[in-house]
Amino acid sequence: MLSSPTVQDVIDALLAPAEGSLPEPTADKLFCGDPSSPVTGIVTAFMPTLSIIERAAASGANLVIGHEGLFFSHHERDPETPESGIAFAKRRRVEQSGVAVFRCHDGLHRYRPDGIAAGLIEALGWTPYVREHRPEACLLELPSAPLDVIAAQIKRRLGLAYLRVSGDAEASCAKVGVWVGYRGGIHSTVPLIEEHGLDLVVYGEGPEWETPEYAREANRLGRSCGLIVLGHAESEEPGMEALAGRLAEKFPGIPVRHLREEPLFRIV
Known part of the structure; x- marks a missing residue:
């Protein structure tokens, strides 16, 4: 019986099509989770919000692949800069969910075509x-x-x-x-x-x-x-949905789906 791919196996598959090396420093990283954990399900999303992560966990998925980062900035917080209260609270909730969260930004933009x-x-x-x-x-x-x-x-x-x-x-x-x-x-x-x-x-x-x-x-x-x-999310959401299709073909034994957040803004 074949063993289930690990979180690291999926990450390696994600980055394999990227031409050349990732920038240094790269935004792509595993924010939470154990890279050696077997994957039970994969969710792709433009933004890995708490709602997305908790919906993924409820569906049995333990790996969320987001295009943007968890903590409201393209680059990671400098260790000398205090973490905001909301970022700290979100980090705790994500850790408690048991879901691994990987950001796939630079690698995906380096596919050819992007x-x-x-x-x-x-x-x-x-x-x-x-x-x-x-x-x-x-x-x-x-x-x-x-x-x-x-x-x-x-x-x-x-x-x-x-x-x-x-x-x-x-x-x-x-x-x-x-x-x-x-x-x-x-x-x-x-x-x-x-x-x-x-x-x-x-x-x-x-x-x-x-x-x-x-x-x-x-x-x-x-x-x-x-x-x-279009809006930032609106222009990049389809690419993350297409990524879900690519991963479903690569890992046919694992449930893969794309989840969308509700629109960030409303018209008044």
């Missing part, structure tokens, strides 16, 4: 229109359509309550750049907009005084530039 970006493109039904997967963005040539039509399509296919859209609603868009997560800053977007003549920018999040203001002034100067802001 595992998070590819998952979003697939969820949108845009895979046939990809011209180039770059490390920082994906460039596409979509069938030409008005900005608001494309926005409505994105909203429907991702099951989102709302989007943030800027630009002429009727402007025709075809040359599209997609940036996932926090890649919407001007140093990432503008070189590709201008080099490839993009008429639509879609990203997770970025400084609001950078790319959005560039797009506004571009439109006023007669250079059509649509902008659709």
Whole structure:
């Protein structure tokens, strides 16, 4: 009888497709749990919240793979900086749950193509229109359509309550750049907009005084530039759901599923 894979076996499988070495320091780490423990079930999630971890435990899963970290920051807390009360309380609850929590961020972004970006493109039904997967963005040539039509399509296919859209609603868009997560800053977007003549920018999040203001002034100067802001989680959730499918194929004897949190913000 084959033994069950351990937490470390799953981690090794997660990081195997990443090209090159992880950055130093890397954000990817096992925050809680024993790497030698046999895995009874796997849950993927964008954010490893207490709700996700406790739902995973209730379902019999003992490994949660989150894309972002447990404690509200991309980088770990400096040992000389006091831990916040909420972080301490969350740490205790996670430890008591018996669930191992691994963050898979850097490795997944180093898949080729980027595992998070590819998952979003697939969820949108845009895979046939990809011209180039770059490390920082994906460039596409979509069938030409008005900005608001494309926005409505994105909203429907991702099951989102709302989007943030800027630009002429009727402007025709075809040359599209997609940036996932926090890649919407001007140093990432503008070189590709201008080099490839993009008429639509879609990203997770970025400084609001950078790319959005560039797009506004571009439109006023007669250079059509649509902008659709998904939200950080909304842009990366599909990639983590796709990861669950990949792990289910890799470990067919283990239950694997993706769990979503409820939306962080509400419209008032």
